[in-house]
Amino acid sequence: MIRSLRVVDFRCFESLALTVPEGGGVFTGNNAQGKTSILEAVCLMVRLHSPRSHRMSTMARVAGTGGFGIAGEAWGMERRIRWARRTGMDFAVDGEERSSHGNYLSDGGLLVWMGNEDLELVRGSGEVRRRYLDFIGSQFEPGYRRALSRYRRAVKAKNLLLKDPRNRDAEIASYESVMLESARLLTETRAKLVALLTPAAAEFQGEIAGKPEQVDLEYRPAGGEDLALALEQARDRERRQRSCLVGPHRDELVMKLNGLAADDYASEGQQRTLALALKLAQGRVLAECRGQQPVWLIDDIFGELDVARRNAVLRVLPEQAQKWITTTHLDWLDAAGGLGRMAKFAVSEGTCREA
Known part of the structure; x- marks a missing residue:
């Protein structure tokens, strides 16, 4: 599972450091505050892939300049990626530089991303x-x-x-x-x-x-x-x-x-x-x-579902898998009993704190 996440100059975050328990975390806040960017950072750190953009330059906090860094402990290893406009991307695992995307991904974990844009699959x-x-x-x-x-x-x-x-x-x-x-x-x-x-x-x-x-x-x-x-x-x-x-x-x-x-x-x-x-x-x-169970990155999908389908999705998600969930409020999740072993975080204007 993913134990920690740290980012520097990524999207709206100047810096971010958080620790997440085995069950995962729920990130609440209004729209356009940075919730999805946290999940995107996890996806980049684990799979070198963003579901939102193919251009690394758009992910830097100051658009078109500098770069960004993402690191964290995932599956018992310290993983780190950095992107800079001049030098491109480099990555390391447990402090050892990896020479290629394939080498970096060879011992990484698995992910599933769920978001409202998934409707385009159909x-x-x-x-x-x-x-x-x-x-x-x-x-x-x-x-x-x-x-x-x-x-x-x-x-x-x-x-x-x-x-x-x-x-x-x-x-x-x-x-x-x-x-x-x-x-x-x-x-x-x-x-x-x-x-x-x-x-x-x-x-x-x-x-x-x-x-x-x-x-x-x-x-x-x-x-x-x-x-x-x-x-x-x-x-x-x-x-x-x-x-x-x-x-x-x-x-x-x-x-x-x-x-x-x-x-x-x-x-x-x-x-x-x-x-x-x-x-x-x-x-x-x-x-x-x-x-191996993948980590589930679930980006604000539940607001678009009726109660029956929302509860059905929560019921069929693997109980033992770690989940990172973004939502605008917690009322529905509390009512469904879905918090379990998950930590709660509040996200606002590029800051994230444990709630």
Whole structure:
């Protein structure tokens, strides 16, 4: 579990130091006070990933200048990351510098992030669903993150070559070989994950909805069963459109509820329930396959739920897992008996104190 968190010049926090018990912590305060930034700092420290931004410069307290630091004790190790505009990111574990993202993540823990933006998993673009699978995949399969990085770099290079009016077929072929090598691990892992997620999501959908509902998840690789053949068949189209059109960067995760497309036919309540079920399924799959409970970062989702669904989510969250929860008030959590072993913190204008 995560025992402590310290940040310097991160988002609205000039400095922050807090200790959290095994059960976790509940962070209360009005909107735009810094609650979500605390959870984001945990996500960065553990997974080198922000669910809110891909640009490190936007996370520095003074936008566009300086940098930030995040550290803490997690799973019995002292972990530290720093980002500076001039030097980029560096990281260390127990005082020992780690040379790469992969080395830093190799002995880190697992996370599940739940937020109101999860509704986009059901009704947003395919990119949102690919990010969902990628975040799980990087925790599920040790080589996934490296394969994804290599694949993305190859696609970016290929797209630049496709925009060149000169014939660059030989160079395009060399990047496609990298794409093919990396894509194999990506598609195999994604297919395996979807097969594991489907029954868990169906179970949680019924638990939260209070009635059985059929959930079907289908992984559709954009290159089909033979990506090499798909690349060959798409070659003329890609030249015309000057863009790489097939491969894992175009994969789709299709969701159906009671036999119908969830984005088109499910009600907003059903869509929100399905988004919650997908995240709960993520936690179960990671716990069962990695033999370790993830930490749950739960960002202000309960205000959007009716009492029945709110209580259902609290009931199915793993009791033994550590949870970091943000909310504007504690009344509903006290009433549901959900505090348990969790500490309470008040967040206001970039400060956090134990309540």
